[in-house]
Amino acid sequence: MAGKIRPVRGMNDILPDQTRAWQYLEDRARRILETYGYREIRFPHLEHLELFARSIGEDTDIVEKEMYTFADSGGEVLALRPEGTAGCVRAAISAGLFRGGGAHRLYYLGPMFRHERPQKGRYRQFHQVGVEAFGPPGPDLDVEQILMAQRLLQDLGVPGLTLHLNSLGQPEDRRAYRGELIAYLEERRGRLCDTCRDRIQRSPLRVLDCKVASCQEAVASAPVITDYLGEASRAHFERVQALLQEAGIRFVHDPKLVRGLDYYTDTVYEWTSDHLGAQDTVVAGGRYDGLVAELGGPATPAAGFALGIERLLALMDSAQIPTEGLDAFVAPLDERAQSVALELSETLRDEGLSAWYHSGGGSLKSQLKKADRLGAAVAVLLGDQELAEGTVTVRDLVQGEQEAVPRDRAPQAVADRLG
Ligand code: ATP
Ligand code: MG
Numbered sequence: 001m002a003g004k005i006r007p008v009r010g011m012n013d014i015l016p017d018q019t020r021a022w023q024y025l026e027d028r029a030r031r032i033l034e035t036y037g038y039r040e041i042r043f044p045h046l047e048h049l050e051l052f053a054r055s056i057g058e059d060t061d062i063v064e065k066e067m068y069t070f071a072d073s074g075g076e077v078l079a080l081r082p083e084g085t086a087g088c089v090r091a092a093i094s095a096g097l098f099r100g101g102g103a104h105r106l107y108y109l110g111p112m113f114r115h116e117r118p119q120k121g122r123y124r125q126f127h128q129v130g131v132e133a134f135g136p137p138g139p140d141l142d143v144e145q146i147l148m149a150q151r152l153l154q155d156l157g158v159p160g161l162t163l164h165l166n167s168l169g170q171p172e173d174r175r176a177y178r179g180e181l182i183a184y185l186e187e188r189r190g191r192l193c194d195t196c197r198d199r200i201q202r203s204p205l206r207v208l209d210c211k212v213a214s215c216q217e218a219v220a221s222a223p224v225i226t227d228y229l230g231e232a233s234r235a236h237f238e239r240v241q242a243l244l245q246e247a248g249i250r251f252v253h254d255p256k257l258v259r260g261l262d263y264y265t266d267t268v269y270e271w272t273s274d275h276l277g278a279q280d281t282v283v284a285g286g287r288y289d290g291l292v293a294e295l296g297g298p299a300t301p302a303a304g305f306a307l308g309i310e311r312l313l314a315l316m317d318s319a320q321i322p323t324e325g326l327d328a329f330v331a332p333l334d335e336r337a338q339s340v341a342l343e344l345s346e347t348l349r350d351e352g353l354s355a356w357y358h359s360g361g362g363s364l365k366s367q368l369k370k371a372d373r374l375g376a377a378v379a380v381l382l383g384d385q386e387l388a389e390g391t392v393t394v395r396d397l398v399q400g401e402q403e404a405v406p407r408d409r410a411p412q413a414v415a416d417r418l419g
Helices: 016-035 049-056 061-066 085-094 139-155 171-187 194-202 213-218 231-246 309-315 335-350 364-373 384-389 407-418
Strands: 046-048 069-071 077-080 104-113 125-134 161-167 265-273 281-287 302-308 326-332 355-357 376-382 391-396 402-406
Touching: 016 104, 016 125, 016 139, 016 309, 046 049, 046 085, 049 061, 049 077, 049 085, 085 104, 085 125, 085 302, 125 139, 125 309, 139 161, 139 231, 139 265, 139 281, 139 302, 161 231, 171 194, 231 265, 281 309, 302 309, 326 335, 326 364, 326 407, 335 355, 335 376, 335 384, 335 407, 364 376, 376 384, 376 407, 384 391, 391 407, 402 407
Parallel strands: 326 355, 326 376
Antiparallel strands: 046 077, 069 077, 104 125, 125 302, 161 265, 265 281, 281 302, 376 391, 391 402
């Protein structure tokens, strides 16, 4: 026997028992996002590596060590998308959507790829729902997106939510802050983990959200970006907070929340749940006013968020997922009944019913067992006697009763049994 081929580590199969929950979540997400005027965009899972390097940032963990990168046989250096914003913006620029300053609200669903250490809530292929809005520069857009994320999370029954909020200001605010932070970190170099020592010069903000205890202690009294915000950013941030308060959304201002992607400006936030364990962020987002121009489009303010589908599924109230049902199990009891049974199955489907045509024979008893395992409500049986009489036997698998009905009345009889 040939050896089994293993799945790729950190990449999960989503099996039929699980897909119902996925479909339900995706369906709810689409509906809710569309009620806010967002429209779906689909773009490739592969892009030029340069797109991610330029947008997410050369010195970020994602670009430095988490991307799946390769040269194709034509020598083009490509990468599997580690997140959606870069590809979404690239697609919108490619299509000229920003010409004429058009406001666009886009969403997408699909797999992202990061070579991280697999653990609960962290996979190498994972899935996101992402939203991006282009055009309005105001804090009201940020707040509407937060409301939209909240609606999505609440609709799916997610418990224990907290919104963490911060402002990263404009690039010039960050430059001033960065210098101060580097000086502070250098003084405490000896207390930082190896990764963070490496980050001091290249990516000092990331040290602030390192999970290692000694790093957290070392940054406890580090300078915070909040004290370095320029006038406009300070006003933007205050307005976001005021609008959230008026909308009745509680939040925690976390001055050390930095996010792992370079393109953010001003507002950043994360929704966490206390039901998730270590990987507790379910939605992350913010504003990125510089990215469209950075990728060669016209200067266009923008904001968005991404929601981790696997984490949301782990939190979702599964009681609301509609159960799977099969209406009819259609069994030809011998070969002569096959063509009539095939035709009858098609007729049931014409009526909008689901029908499992049983192929493969077996005793009546074993077939009824199978119908039961499939969760069928009704079995439609066709044997010699039924063929001779032009009838079918319709058996109610819930009540355990059965009746013979003329063949042309079979769909109605099945429908009646289904109530
Ligand atoms: P984390 O802090 O969990 O590493 P991140 O800052 O890397 O998240 P983003 O790039 O902002 O995450 O992605 C948004 C969301 O996508 C996360 O909040 C999370 O729900 C989900 N996510 C990110 N990386 C993974 C992963 N490797 N496996 C599963 N879900 C993920
Ligand atoms: Mg991460």
